[in-house]
Amino acid sequence: MGATLELIGLLTAATFRSPGVALERDLQSGRLQEALDELARLGGQKPRRLPDVPLSELQASYTSLFVANPGGLPAPPYAGYARDGKLMGAAQQALENFYDSHGLAVNDTWSELPDHLAAVGEAVALLSESDPEGARSLALGYLRPWLERFGRIVGEEDETGFYGTICTLISQVLEAEYEAES
Numbered sequence: 001m002g003a004t005l006e007l008i009g010l011l012t013a014a015t016f017r018s019p020g021v022a023l024e025r026d027l028q029s030g031r032l033q034e035a036l037d038e039l040a041r042l043g044g045q046k047p048r049r050l051p052d053v054p055l056s057e058l059q060a061s062y063t064s065l066f067v068a069n070p071g072g073l074p075a076p077p078y079a080g081y082a083r084d085g086k087l088m089g090a091a092q093q094a095l096e097n098f099y100d101s102h103g104l105a106v107n108d109t110w111s112e113l114p115d116h117l118a119a120v121g122e123a124v125a126l127l128s129e130s131d132p133e134g135a136r137s138l139a140l141g142y143l144r145p146w147l148e149r150f151g152r153i154v155g156e157e158d159e160t161g162f163y164g165t166i167c168t169l170i171s172q173v174l175e176a177e178y179e180a181e182s
Contacts, residue, residue, distance in 0.1 A: 004177070005135040006128035007039040008170055012121025012143060015166050016066070016077055019058040027055075036169060043173030051161040061160045074157045075150035079142035080115035082149040087113065095120070095142060102127060102134050117146060140178055147171040 014026060026032040033050055040047040053061075063069075066077040076082075080092035092115045099105065099114065104123050106114045113119075120142050127135035151171045155164035 002128050002132045002135075004039065004042045004173060005132065005139055006125050007035055007042065008139055008143070008173065009121045009123070009125025009128060009135065011035055011039065011166060011170065013118050013125060014121075015163070016117035016121060018067075019055055019062050023058070024055045036166070039173060040169060043169075043176060045169060045172050045176075048165050048169050050165055053160045053162050057160050058162055061158055061163060064159075065154060065157055065163060074153050077117045077146075078113055078115045079117060079120050079146050080113075082146035083142070091115065091142075098134075098138065099123065102131060115142070117143070136177070139174060140181070143170070144174045144178060147174065 011032075014023060014032065023032070027050070036050060037047050039045075065075050066073070076087075078087060078092070080089055080095060081087055083089075083091035092113065095115050102123075104126065106119060110119065120138065124135045124139050124143065127138065147167060147170060151167040154167045158164040
């Protein structure tokens with residue numbers, strides 16, 4: 001599961017932050033699609049093709065889904081919000097305690113809350129090799145609840161199909177892992 005968790009973490013960290021040059025480079029080189037294909041293979045899921053979408057459209061979709069939307073924000077990208085229904089609640093505090101107890105710290109240059117999906121993804125990826133159980137706990141305890149609450153909404157609201165594709169695959173792989181644990 002270590003390689004699977006690393007891919008889940010890396011994909012989450014790369015795609016749930018504001019799209020920029022790094023994402024564009026990963027898309028143009030095919031690295032992001034390769035990572036998605038490998039995650040599908042490792043997770044026993046059907047491979048999914050990412051739609052070919054210009055960066056400007058990904059930026060617009062990201063903003064509409066996760067940052068600002070006149071009709072209300074469909075999917076706030078905060079794992080604690082998915083668990084508590086509010087920002088900076090008990091779930092975020094528990095996550096910060098988890099980070100501390102596993103030797104992780106949020107970089108001073110990070111401008112988001114510590115429970116932002118990109119930060120959680122990075123933590124999952126970082127722990128996947130050194131502490132696979134910690135990475136698994138983090139993925140199932142924070143990414144999975146967010147995907148349960150908002151993954152379907154992202155799929156419905158994402159006009160590009162990009163974020164919906166990623167949410168669907170990560171959700172299916174995490175759900176299979178959760179069921180294997182039960």
